[in-house]
Amino acid sequence: MTQTETNKQIVTAAYQRIFGDLDITGVDEYMSADFIQxxxxxxxxxxxxxxxxxxxxxxxxxxxxxxxxxVVAEADTVILHSRYEMAGKEWRFIDIYRIANGKLAEHWDAMMQMPDVRSNNNPMF
Known part of the structure; x- marks a missing residue:
């Protein structure tokens, strides 16, 4: 497996454990001590x-x-486009993570709540 594929696996596993399973112990396992947000x-x-x-x-x-x-990766960067539910609403996220030494080291994001009224019929996901 290439380093890029390994980085994809690290990020998707971390995201599921931390934000899907809401498992705080995953933070210590997957994030660097000097994580930049x-x-x-x-x-x-x-x-x-x-x-x-x-x-x-x-x-x-x-x-x-x-x-x-x-899930897109290049070198030490992994980009996720995901669906998530919060407060009874569907959200779409774009998360960008930089990996260093097998851990999440840096993060950027953009998020959008599914609108109640849409201007087109194109899927957001």
Missing amino acids: HNPTIADGPEGVKALVQMLISQGVPKQKCTFKH
Whole structure:
């Protein structure tokens, strides 16, 4: 298996465990101690992601199977296009992770809630 394929497996396994299974122990297993977060609403480091997962749990977000429409990787970067449910609404996410030493080292994202009224019939996923 190439390093690129290994990186894809690391990211999808981490995402499912942390955000699908809502398993906070996955943060320590998959994230580097100096994890850099580019989402301005989440603190740097593993503790910021743990706080996010705890918030999701407290808001009643269910454990769920994460569905990935696209998983694209080049060198140390993996991009996920995924579907997720929060607060009874469907969301679409684009997450970009940089991998270093087999761990998630850096993260960027963009997210969109499925609108109630659509301007076209094209699927978002």
